[in-house]
């Protein structure tokens with residue numbers, strides 16, 4: 007059992023850079039203009055940044071307004087970051103509309119959705135050249151302050167710095183909305199440098215159980231339903247996977263099955279039966295191709311676990327296993343488990359060298375003997391002839407709300423891929439921002455502790 011990632015033979019050869027812990031405020035501009043920065047304070051005790059006449063170190067300009075010409079600038083995004091940071095520490099959640107009016111939120115989501123919906127299911131990032139790096143990020147789960155740290159630590163997205171986010175922006179953490187909107191702003195600003203993939207939590211089912219829906223209702227009150235609907239529509243547009251520099255595949259869950267009809271002789275001619283057998287008979291499971299991935303219908307509120315459109319559910323929900331073969335992911339009730347042999351076949355068939363997936367935090371890994379823990383924010387799960395499979399998790403000190411006294415105290419990590427081949431991951435582990443503002447959770451974390459392994463299928467509406 008590999009309980010310590012450093013001790014596993016798979017990780018010993020990895021290049022690791024551990025960045026310094028993140029204990030200080032991130033942005034000078036996040037200070038209210040009176041210069042007093044007291045994150046430990048209750049939000050009721052600080053004045054609004056706009057109310058202080060002495061503006062030697064101006065705080066964020068609020069309320070945020072949509073640029074008259076509709077073009078976002080770096081300054082606009084920096085101000086958005088500062089405004090979210092400031093409001094998270096100084097305002098009650100229900101005051102967010104005084105920082106970000108619903109009309110601006112509408113414009114942001116509309117603009118990003120238009121870009122996202124046009125992207126293919128698997129985005130191909132081929133224009134990273136000799137001077138470029140690609141930063142890959144795993145689950146962030148509404149931990150805004152850690153995301154702000156990550157962006158500053160890795161360096162902001164730019165002409166020469168690509169970002170691929172592997173999904174799970176929302177749920178569990180208390181600032182899923184701010185986190186998601188901030189990443190949408192970066193997407194709009196640099197659409198060919200920032201890529202936002204879908205996670206299993208970017209769905210109606212997960213957000214109704216793990217807090218995001220209630221978070222939005224709390225923050226936007228009368229407009230909450232409208233804002234939540236807009237977010238769900240945007241989730242449907244998020245692409246499922248990426249291929250970086252032709253040899254690195256990333257997706258939230260991972261691999262996926264073939265849904266091509268493989269009729270047995272007995273079923274020949276019976277069209278209905280053939281449809282059902284396509285990919286759903288566990289004894290006939292085989293890995294899918296990128297051609298099949300490209301044809302999957304991703305515009306669904308919840309990826310279906312039955313029917314013919316199974317690829318989105320696989321890509322978003324599957325997990326690696328140390329046992330060989332492809333099997334149904336019984337624990338989660340959706341998606342697959344795949345072994346090292348499948349990783350090898352997938353890498354070899356598609357001329358890939360590396361798979362970076364996310365989806366499992368310290369809680370999930372605690373119950374998976376044989377797989378590494380998430381103390382450092384990543385594990386190297388499979389090392390095979392053609393390459394490696396990595397799990398990457400970017401939410402440190404996760405989950406934000408925990409029923410037990412004892413916390414995982416896990417680090418988060420991001421990966422930097424460097425030229426010329428972009429195939430050798432450089433790991434950057436980081437600690438959580440401390441202290442986090444004290445807020446109430448938006449879900450019953452004592453009841454659903456870490457149970458997203460079990461989908462309540464009966465409560466989901468299949469639209470396959």
Ligand SMILES: [Mn+2]
Pocket residue numbers: 145174205206207258364365366
């Ligand atoms: Mn996940």
